[in-house]
Amino acid sequence: MQAEIITIGDELLIGQVIDSNSAWIAEQLNMTGIRVVQISSISDNRDQITKTLGEALQRADIVLTTGGLGPTKDDITKAALCDFFETRLVFHQESFDNIERIFVARGYPMTDLNRAQAEVPECCTPMANRYGTAPGMLFEKEGRLVISMPGVPFEMKSLMQEQVIPRIRGLSHSSILHRTLLTHGVGESFLAARIEDFEDALPVHIKLAYLPQPGMVRLRLTASGPDFAELKQELEKQADELYRLIPEYIFGENDDTLEEITGKLLREKNFTLATAESCTGGYIAHLLTSVPGSSEYFKGSVVAYANEIKENILGVSALTIQKYGAVSQETVFEMAAGIIRHFNTNCAIAVSGIAGPDGGTPEKPVGTTWISVLSPMGAETRMFTFGEHRGRNIRRAALAGLDMLRKQLMTQNSAS
Amino acid sequence: MQAEIITIGDELLIGQVIDSNSAWIAEQLNMTGIRVVQISSISDNRDQITKTLGEALQRADIVLTTGGLGPTKDDITKAALCDFFETRLVFHQESFDNIERIFVARGYPMTDLNRAQAEVPECCTPMANRYGTAPGMLFEKEGRLVISMPGVPFEMKSLMQEQVIPRIRGLSHSSILHRTLLTHGVGESFLAARIEDFEDALPVHIKLAYLPQPGMVRLRLTASGPDFAELKQELEKQADELYRLIPEYIFGENDDTLEEITGKLLREKNFTLATAESCTGGYIAHLLTSVPGSSEYFKGSVVAYANEIKENILGVSALTIQKYGAVSQETVFEMAAGIIRHFNTNCAIAVSGIAGPDGGTPEKPVGTTWISVLSPMGAETRMFTFGEHRGRNIRRAALAGLDMLRKQLMTQNSAS
Numbered sequence: 001m002q003a004e005i006i007t008i009g010d011e012l013l014i015g016q017v018i019d020s021n022s023a024w025i026a027e028q029l030n031m032t033g034i035r036v037v038q039i040s041s042i043s044d045n046r047d048q049i050t051k052t053l054g055e056a057l058q059r060a061d062i063v064l065t066t067g068g069l070g071p072t073k074d075d076i077t078k079a080a081l082c083d084f085f086e087t088r089l090v091f092h093q094e095s096f097d098n099i100e101r102i103f104v105a106r107g108y109p110m111t112d113l114n115r116a117q118a119e120v121p122e123c124c125t126p127m128a129n130r131y132g133t134a135p136g137m138l139f140e141k142e143g144r145l146v147i148s149m150p151g152v153p154f155e156m157k158s159l160m161q162e163q164v165i166p167r168i169r170g171l172s173h174s175s176i177l178h179r180t181l182l183t184h185g186v187g188e189s190f191l192a193a194r195i196e197d198f199e200d201a202l203p204v205h206i207k208l209a210y211l212p213q214p215g216m217v218r219l220r221l222t223a224s225g226p227d228f229a230e231l232k233q234e235l236e237k238q239a240d241e242l243y244r245l246i247p248e249y250i251f252g253e254n255d256d257t258l259e260e261i262t263g264k265l266l267r268e269k270n271f272t273l274a275t276a277e278s279c280t281g282g283y284i285a286h287l288l289t290s291v292p293g294s295s296e297y298f299k300g301s302v303v304a305y306a307n308e309i310k311e312n313i314l315g316v317s318a319l320t321i322q323k324y325g326a327v328s329q330e331t332v333f334e335m336a337a338g339i340i341r342h343f344n345t346n347c348a349i350a351v352s353g354i355a356g357p358d359g360g361t362p363e364k365p366v367g368t369t370w371i372s373v374l375s376p377m378g379a380e381t382r383m384f385t386f387g388e389h390r391g392r393n394i395r396r397a398a399l400a401g402l403d404m405l406r407k408q409l410m411t412q413n414s415a416s
Numbered sequence: 417m418q419a420e421i422i423t424i425g426d427e428l429l430i431g432q433v434i435d436s437n438s439a440w441i442a443e444q445l446n447m448t449g450i451r452v453v454q455i456s457s458i459s460d461n462r463d464q465i466t467k468t469l470g471e472a473l474q475r476a477d478i479v480l481t482t483g484g485l486g487p488t489k490d491d492i493t494k495a496a497l498c499d500f501f502e503t504r505l506v507f508h509q510e511s512f513d514n515i516e517r518i519f520v521a522r523g524y525p526m527t528d529l530n531r532a533q534a535e536v537p538e539c540c541t542p543m544a545n546r547y548g549t550a551p552g553m554l555f556e557k558e559g560r561l562v563i564s565m566p567g568v569p570f571e572m573k574s575l576m577q578e579q580v581i582p583r584i585r586g587l588s589h590s591s592i593l594h595r596t597l598l599t600h601g602v603g604e605s606f607l608a609a610r611i612e613d614f615e616d617a618l619p620v621h622i623k624l625a626y627l628p629q630p631g632m633v634r635l636r637l638t639a640s641g642p643d644f645a646e647l648k649q650e651l652e653k654q655a656d657e658l659y660r661l662i663p664e665y666i667f668g669e670n671d672d673t674l675e676e677i678t679g680k681l682l683r684e685k686n687f688t689l690a691t692a693e694s695c696t697g698g699y700i701a702h703l704l705t706s707v708p709g710s711s712e713y714f715k716g717s718v719v720a721y722a723n724e725i726k727e728n729i730l731g732v733s734a735l736t737i738q739k740y741g742a743v744s745q746e747t748v749f750e751m752a753a754g755i756i757r758h759f760n761t762n763c764a765i766a767v768s769g770i771a772g773p774d775g776g777t778p779e780k781p782v783g784t785t786w787i788s789v790l791s792p793m794g795a796e797t798r799m800f801t802f803g804e805h806r807g808r809n810i811r812r813a814a815l816a817g818l819d820m821l822r823k824q825l826m827t828q829n830s831a832s
Binding site: 012013014015016017018019020022023024025026027028030035036037038039040041042043048052055176178180187188189190192193199207208209210211212220222275277279280281282283284285286288289290292293294295298299300301302303304305306308309312313342343344355356357358365367385386387388389390391392394 | 426427428429430431432433434435436438439440441442443444446451452453454455456457458459460464468471486487488489490518521522523524525527529530547549568570625627636691693695696697698699700701702704705706708709710711714715716717718719720721722724725728729758759760771772773774806807810
């Protein structure tokens, strides 16, 4: 059972709007075992709509379209559907009642343009749109389905959940299951070399994909087959194997973030954290405080961008900075010790580095970053060499610091 | 001159990743006068890639693809391109040197998989990828262009800006010009009411679009026509009119950010800034330090998430917090005064608010935020009532603080 999605609207083709509808629809279809083979974005053009629809129906059993159902002149999806199905528009009383209800509720007067929204192609089954004036439409042709929905995300989502999904669930006799493991601190190619044998040994119905992001590579396992329970068990087994092979890199799954995972560990242990940030400029504090409830374990931060702040507020010795430089093992350790002392926490992350684009030297090129992490479980100060891109260096340094703390908190024996 | 975009990757078809590359590419092409007629997202499937490429080249003069160029087994765009152009992979020394440079800089060992990334189809012109290991590739066939780029957004963007756009600029004979004014501190519908007459009076070949983001509404003017110089002049005139109508809301244009604009003003005046952040959790510091060279005017920040940090580090009186609460005019003013004193700057932004989802009360619901801004030009402490969404509240508070400082720095007379 295969599907295609067609999103219709000029705004998509001039880059004014990012098409987020498709990803959401694809995810929903996937969960019902329907595979999406292509997504196309096209303009509000009658010929292009009929042509693209025809091509999609040659490849897929179900075609879902969004957009072009509004009351204004540029919305011509209904006219194109009439062309395609060789039919004409007819008045649909229930859709009219729905439009009237919405206008009464809003206290707006109804125009002829709105009345025209109650007209639908004669051969379709209209689907009531609870949140808007354009009804959804379902067409059947030679055993295949065409479903037309409005492009407004919440109208489309309610139609999908209440009408489309119940209708197409059960059409597919196979299931598709995903499980995504999140890794940090290792490059895509190095990871691939480490788990090459695992990948080669995967059965044909289970696929592995590498999805890199700055500072992170996601490993997605996808299984497809007729038996949901069996697939789930198989994915479980393969994921366990990955945990066994690369335990030092996996920090979470699916939508987990390092700041959440690290925060959870701090909360469990009843620890408190503060950060002393130079090149990350408050970004670690920002990540930590993006998590609701982080005030339970996060006390705050000193962003010590100027050296005098490192000295006056964090208590780093002027001699240390003079002798070793602001980006050094010695300075970053004193920053960590200083923030623990002044903020009265038992954990600290301190970072000092050269984010770029300026400030690099032959000995300490842009990307050079020292990170010190202290906790009751241990102390570690490490150097990293990131790249040349300022924004990415900041993100990678922040994630590296959080991951160092996470690993320390996961060790079994307290070093204090 | 028409273009199509093909984004390649299974992650797009299962809804794991929203395709944001296409909108960005479409916008760039648009600005060079090239119209995008279709965007297609397809899977990492060799046959589908060649088939889709063939169909796209029948409709468009230029086809741009992203994705499927990574080092791992699931990346097969290069193999598909070899099929399509009936050619084979050959070793490309410059691409290899680039890969080696990146690995040396990162201190990672290079694997065979990375070496293979230096192989490109024989008939293409490789384009150096400054930020990643997969080179871009340009193919010409019967007067049409195929351009293949990696899917990692910042690698793709740098390739587009530095190599693709210069290459295709001038291919189109009509011009599309955009000019985007950035506003802060006003809602979309209020803005629309304020400039309704302006909008109604626009000539047909100039369009106005409202592009809202958290804490910001962008107003984009788009003009199209054959004469570039004439369009530019017309846009100039319309933009001037907007500046005249809503001067208090416009803070910049196009890719400007409030943190850059405010930073520029600080540098011009030789002022220094520090921030004292509670609910924004370091996000203002992060925005400011995202700008290269910000160390010239930004000294640092205290993220005072816990009340004891407000007292012990910033010197807010315990009595003030007890009497008025941490989210109050009095507390936030003392935070601003404290950070100026301790960090020895002449400007400060201090924020204390309830970001949510918890912590609200009937008197101070979630979204209540106090901001205090001090500078040699003046002092202002204001309350804002944002919404219920934690992430958006943090962003809106940060932008509001930066904009308060920007406005202070733009006043003519020093209050000190």
